[in-house]
Amino acid sequence: MSPNLDQEKIDTWIYEAQINEMRTFLGGELYKLMIEDWDGTAFVDPLFVKLWEGDDTGDEFFFGLKQPIGLFSISNITKNNQFNVTRYSNSELDSEIEEQARETAATSSASAAYSRGIKLLEETEEYLIINESDYPTWIDPATVDSPTTFEYIRVPPNRKNLKNNTGFPFVN
Numbered sequence: 733m734s735p736n737l738d739q740e741k742i743d744t745w746i747y748e749a750q751i752n753e754m755r756t757f758l759g760g761e762l763y764k765l766m767i768e769d770w771d772g773t774a775f776v777d778p779l780f781v782k783l784w785e786g787d788d789t790g791d792e793f794f795f796g797l798k799q800p801i802g803l804f805s806i807s808n809i810t811k812n813n814q815f816n817v818t819r820y821s822n823s824e825l826d827s828e829i830e831e832q833a834r835e836t837a838a839t840s841s842a843s844a845a846y847s848r849g850i851k852l853l854e855e856t857e858e859y860l861i862i863n864e865s866d867y868p869t870w871i872d873p874a875t876v877d878s879p880t881t882f883e884y885i886r887v888p889p890n891r892k893n894l895k896n897n898t899g900f901p902f903v904n
Contacts, residue, residue, distance in 0.1 A: 742809050749804035754797060757853055762869040779866050787859070794859045795852055803849035811842035 755763040766780050775781045786796035860870050 742805065745808040745812070746801070746805045748808055749801050753804045753849070753853070754801055757856070759869070759871055762867060765869060783856075783859075783867070790859075790862070794855060797856060800849040800852035800856065803845045803852065807842045807846040807849065810845065811839065 758766065766775070766783070769775050769777045769780045775784055782794075782796070784796050784798050786798070787794045857872070860867055861872055864870070864872075
């Protein structure tokens, strides 16, 4: 990201991305452990450093959670503030002044950043599955039983209605 970016404007969206995406993905327990490990400047536990910064010691390079959280933040900034982030600077888009095409481009840019973030989270999931012994508090979403069907129960009406021709005194 550009060094020209106004950090004060985006702190809120970075925090939102961490809460909405990272906590949801990691689960409450692993997220809490990770937050508690943060000393204000870096992670202390090497396992959390690898999870955040990435890991190149395995067969494939793992990018870490830092990049998807950054992409989710850019997506939120662009989508929610009509705020375009480029490598050179950041500009606020004003729909009264800017062309409609710029708004469409901002929406497209936000979607692209979010989609790339989702792809990197999928890679993070693979990393966590491979290294499940290092991260025992993470629960693979694929192993969680979730209801796949619903049982519908028809509740008969408790009052007279037009459907069964009862409800008006003049209907026989």
